Amino acid sequence: MASDRVTRIASITAYIGIGANLGDARANVLDAVARLKRAPGCTVTSVSSLYRTAPIDSSGDDYVNAVASIDTTLDAHALLHTLHDIEQAHGRERPYRNAPRTLDLDLLLYGQEQIASPTLTVPHPRMCDRAFVLMPLLEIAPGVMIPGRAPARCFESAVQDQVIRKETT
Template sequence: MAQPGSVTAYVGIGANLGDARANVLDAVARLRRLPHTAVTGVSPLYRTAPIDSSGDDYINAVARLDTALPAEALLQALLDIEQQHGRERPYRNAPRTLDLDVLLYGDERIATPTLTVPHPLLTQRAFVLVPLLALAPALVMPGLGPATAFLHGVADQAITRVDS
């Protein structure tokens, strides 16, 4: 149920260490327990190879939230969930037990030292764009336009839907 003053936010979810599928599904369960937030949709799960990194394939998904949390508070809640999964950041694009990103936050465009929305790589990564469009096929991104317009740019990135 939507909270008064809530916005629709989209969260990217990915993991490639440990039981990646279980980590992604647990992240969704934890998102459902966030205060002033309702999960209103979850994309199918997808498998992708790491980009600019090494390690096992990733399991990825996108969740749609109705949340009354301010954007920075939502980001902090996502970082807390990552920490609960033992997330470490030894170097850029390191393999991870769990990665949660604020992709979109209503119609807002945010540029702070800790948060950029729309997510800066949103239109360049099939592992984000494909699940996002599976969840919201007619989505128009603030300042960017229809999400479908960016599919051609990620067509060469292998992505496979997996049973959830």
């Protein structure tokens, strides 16, 4: 993992978007959650149901998506490195934008911080436009605020035309 890059801070709540549509997408999402639970500096506090959605601006099989809430002592960039390490463990490749993927982990929110660096933008710039992010997020954090914008629930109507199905076990 990213132990050589770990910068510890006071614990902060972060939200991670998880998605996959290659291979056994459901198993990949569940394994990502298990790896987050074992990641140094991360404590998973909540995980949404799994949701199935068609690809947006892409092709391939339907995605399986979820959102996890974590308490972390990692700074935002160290957490991003940890997420990339988990993606790499699943053979994630980035041949082109929005390519189908074995696993995709996005840092959606990091406390109330707004971050704009060459490698990281938080809040995630498209999170309020995507039902596959917004609906699982609202399931586990119905009162969450999008820093610099509004409560997440204010964006529900913007995604109501996107088909999303909660998976049953």
